[in-house]
Amino acid sequence: MRLRLLLLLALCWAGPSAAARTLSLRGRWRIRSGNGSLELPGDVPGCVHSALFQRRLIQDPYYRFNDLDYRWISLDNWTYSKEFRIPFDISKWQKVNLIFEGVDTVTKVLLNNVTIGKTDNMFRRYSFDVTGLVGDVNSIELHFQSPVLYAAQRSKAHTCYQVPPSCPPLVQKGECHVNFIRKEQCSFSWDWGPSFPTQGIWKDVRIEAYNICHLNYFTFSPIYDNRAQEWNLEIESSFDVVSSKPVYGQVIVALPKLQTQQTHSIDLQPGERIVELFVKINKNIAVETWWPHGHGNQTGYNMTILFKLDGGLSIEKSAKVYFRTVELIEEPIKGSPGLSFYFKINGFPIFLKGSNWIPADSFQDRVTSDLLRLLLQSAVDANMNTLRVWGGGIYERDEFYELCDELGIMVWQDFMFACALYPADQGFVDSVRAEVAYQVRRLKSHPSIIIWSGNNENEAALMMNWYGIHFSDLHTYINDYVTLYVKNIREVVLAGDKTRPFVTSSPTNGAESVAEGWVSHNPYDKHFGDIHFYDYVSDCWNWKIFPKARFASEYGYQSWPSFSTLEKVSSEEDWSYESKFSLHRQHHAHGNDEMLLQAGLHFKLPQSTDPLRSFKDTIYLTQVVQAQCVKTETEFYRRSRSEIVTGEGHTMGALYWQLNDIWQAPSWASLEYGGKWKMLHYFARHFFAPLLPVGFENQDVFFIYGVSDLHSDCKVTLTVRVHAWSSLEPLCSRDTKHLVMKVGEAVLLYREPVPKLLERCGRCTRQSCVVSFHLSAAGRLLSPTNYHFLSSLKEAVGLQKANITAVVSPHGGTFVFDLETSAVAPFVWLDVGSIPGRFSDNGFLMTEKTxxxxxxxxKPTSKRELEQSLQVTSLTDIY
Structure with a gap:
């Protein structure tokens, strides 16, 4: 019998002596509409939308305008029901519980026509005592209430004052009052996603029967004792003792590879009991720590815990234990007002490189293990070491965090509150406290999680007055904010987990916000904490528009997904940039226009008279612009890590918005729905490289900084080349003397006035030439080849239409594309349509002939399929 608990591996009951039986209620249920006119089978875990789709009663909800056409599903009250038999003699068990790991969201639960409880929080685990009620043959029903109607009712019942925002912007085509229901906030719509307020049993459900004593949960935290310089384990176990007498026994904890085994006596009195153990790890054995990707190994140790109790009861658990420390450093910086804001892992300062994670689908039953691994592996493959699990989605499933542990992805974990003010009445707060306690207990054993954050953007929403609150009412909303995030969420987090930092919001000024009474008058202060930054009007090639902040946890630009992704959910009449579909799919106000505005600053817009060709070219161009904009901004943050300029800098994190898509639509994502890499993701693989040269201009001088995330100094040679757009042969090339890249620093490697550079290289003007540069040692390339445009490409002189051919040949389990070009080609894009996979590089500047x-x-494919699907595009092809 298997239980999915908070541990890093599945935890199992040991042998026939365990006094417990489990019956899973996963599988086929019946689903009935509110008036009974529609009844159908549906799977658990699952939701109503998925059941309707699987029975072909609706189309794919993502097809065309179905998010609007299927609003009726969310507005109805559905019932889930199931009849089941108990395959063992239920009368022989002292306690029987019905357990739901996740219900979405508002229900009344009946067993054998008796109401046994209610649910109103998607993020909680519910356990109902059904002892004496359950029989050999049983019926169970969950009467769901429409989450949209429930949220509206709760808002209306909050009569003392409004809690804004009431509704999302009209462009999002969403539902109202999502801040009054403890449910995935973006399910009511967001500026990158549709409105699908689901109903269903979205996680496991089971019957548990036991005698004498039952282990409810088991969690642990590795603790490093700085004074003694040794590791310890704090282990917490929760028991339900149903025996009328105390239960005695022993607990044996063993970590074989660390030569650690300890035995403790326990005394369990009747009732709910917590057992806390403190295990010292053998000091004579060196403990290998867990490191983020790019900084070391993700070493873990197998641990077993055996509970040997009265009555022959034996319970054994196993888990993977990872040892690592995390510190959030907020301290004065020489030459700057304010405080630092950066993370040390195992005592080493680490620049956080990565993105923001949103739910991978509106319907969680469609998120497979393969998809999760694909998306997270893609993050690692792009040299990321961090993902921020954003506060408007869900606390991800155990498997997500297990994969992050395995892959070395640090997780900034928001609690699920986003872009809204929230009520602070007792019922709401009590539900949140139970939610937070459960999630902290479930997740805290994961080394990947390095910080808890109370919410997304709610401090900023409050203090920057996004919702037009009258000044005389501000005190009321600040009190609610402090009540919810400080007096409750923070209190619960600190009681349950002392091993990682907590901040009340993102963005926040961290310690400065605390000093100002938990809300800062300017949550975007660049001298403290983290910032979010978006600017779609200013020129993104101008690095001076970006904030030189301590930590950038959100920033980005939109693009459209590839045509092969859009094609699956659209029809021929939709395939133009101005179509009704294109406008409908854009949930960010003026987003389509902003993409063209940004494109027009440096590129010629597509000129084809063929509507389909023009649409494909525009899609390509939006991806070029997004990639180039985020590249410029990220490189600015990376080169700002070691310097303070007019009091600003010491930047130690760059998490762009956003990693993944929830559906097929324009968004800020670098991975399309399903995982296909956009051009931005290929660029991220370069601009997040551990060793990187970064070029930029200031007052007509060209600079190159070297950025290192390595743990040791590195001797390098910098090569700077200048190409004319009209020639595949470089006009000039210069190698520097040996330079030393210091551990974890960004240093100036090169500077030259642009006029001098152009004069040195001969036949060169800003409009006719481009600069490329890379780092090497002993002839071996150590960094990506980076580049710097000396002018807008719409002003480029000598840029010719490139004829690029490709010869495809299989090589082991991969395929090599040998390219040859007739001219220098910017932003070369290889697209094989819907064939799943990724290239080693894409969207690149091709300055060499081959x-x-x-x-x-x-997935398996063939040379022929790739050749038939391949389309090669470079910038001049769209003119």
Whole structure:
């Protein structure tokens, strides 16, 4: 029998002596509409939308305008029901519980026509005592209430004052009052996602029967004792003792590879009991710590815990234990007002490189293990070490965090509150306290999670007055904010987990916000904490528009997903940039216009008279612009890590918005719905490289900084080349003397006035030339080849239409694409349509005549399929 608990591996009951039986109620249930006119089978875990789709009663909810056409599903009150038999003699068990790991969201639960409880929080685990009520043959029903109607009712019942915002912007085509229901906030819509307020049993459900004593949960935290310089384990176990007498026994904890085994006596009195153990790890054995990706190994140790109790009861658990420390450093910086804001892992300062994670689908039953691994592996493959699990989605499933542990992805974990003010009445607060306690207990054993954050943007929403609150009412809303996030969420987090930091919001000024009474008058202060930054009007090639902040936890630009992704959910009449579909799919006000505005600053817009060709070219151009904008901004943050300029800098994190898509639509994502890499994701693989040269201009001088995330100094040679757009041969090339890249620093490697550079290279003007540069040692390339445009590409002189051919050949499990070009080609894009996989590089500047690129397929494919699907585009092809 298996239980999914908070541990990093599945935890199992040991042998026939365990006094417990479990019956899973996963599988086929019946689903009935509110008036009974529609009844159908549905799977658990699952939701109503998925059941209707699987029975072909509706189309794919993502197809065309179905998010509007299927609003009726969310507005109805559905019932889930199931009849089941108990395959063992239920009368022989002292206690029987019905357990729901996740219900979405508002229900009344009946067993054998008796109401046994209610649910109103998607993020909680519910356990109902059904002892004496359950029989050999049983019926169970969950009467769901429409989450949309429930949220409206709760808002209306909150009569003392409004809690804004009431509704999302009209462009999002969403539902109202989502801040009054403890449910995935973006399910009511967001500026990158649809409105699908689901109903269903979205996680496991089971019957548990036991005698004498039952282990409810088991969690642990590795603790490092700085004074003694040794590791310890704090272990917490929760028991339900149903025996009328105390239960005695022993607990044996063993970590074989660390030569650690300890035995403790326990005394369990009747009732709910917590057992806390403190285990000292053998000091004579060196403990290998867990490191983020790019900084070391993700070493873990197998641990077993055996509870040997009265009555022959034996319970054994196993888990993977990872040892690591995390510190959030907020301290004065020489030459700057304010405080630092950066993380040390195992005592080493680490620049956080990555993105923001949103739910991978509106319907969680469609998120497979393969998809999770694909998306997270893609983050690692792009040299990321961090993902922020954003506060408007869900606390991800155990498997997500297990994969992050395995892959070395640090997780900034928001609690699920976003872009809204929230009520602070007792019922709401009590539900939140139970939610937070459960989630902290479930997740705290994961080394990947390095920080808890109370919410997304709610401090900023409050103090920057996003919702037009009258000044005389501000005190009321500040009190509610402090009540919810400080007096409750923070209190519960600190009681349950002392091993990682907590901040009340993102963005926040951290310690400064605390000093100002938990809300800062300017949550975007660049001298403290983290910032979010978006600017779609200013020129993104101008690095001076970006804030030189301590930590950038959100920033980004939109693009459209590839045509092969859109094609699956659209029809021919939708395939233009101005179509009704294109406007409908854009949930960010003026987003389509902003993309063209940004594109027009440096590129010629597509000029084809063929509507489909123009649409495909525009999609391509939006991806070019997004990639180039985020590249410029991220490189600015990375080169700002070691310097203070007019009191600003010491930037130690860059998490762009956003990693993944929830559906097929324009968004800020670098991975399309399903996982296909956009051009931005290929660029991220370069701009997050551990060793990187970064070029920029200031007052007509060209600078190159070297950025290192390595743990040791590195001797390098910098090569700077200048190419004319009209020639595949470089006009000039210069190698520097040996330079030393210091551990974890960004240092100036090169500077030259642009006029001098152009004069040195001969036949060169800003409009006719481009600069490329890379780091090497002993002839071996150590960094990506980076580049700097000396002018807008719409002003480029000598840029010719490139004829690029490709020869495809299989190589092991991959395919090599040997490219040959007739001219210098900017933003070369290889697209194989819907064939799943990724290239070793894409969207690149091709300055050499030939180049080999490797395609890594995610599913079996053939040379012929790739050749038939391949389309090669470079910038001049769209003119």
């Amino acid at each position: 180049r080999a690129v490797v395609f890594h397929p995610w």
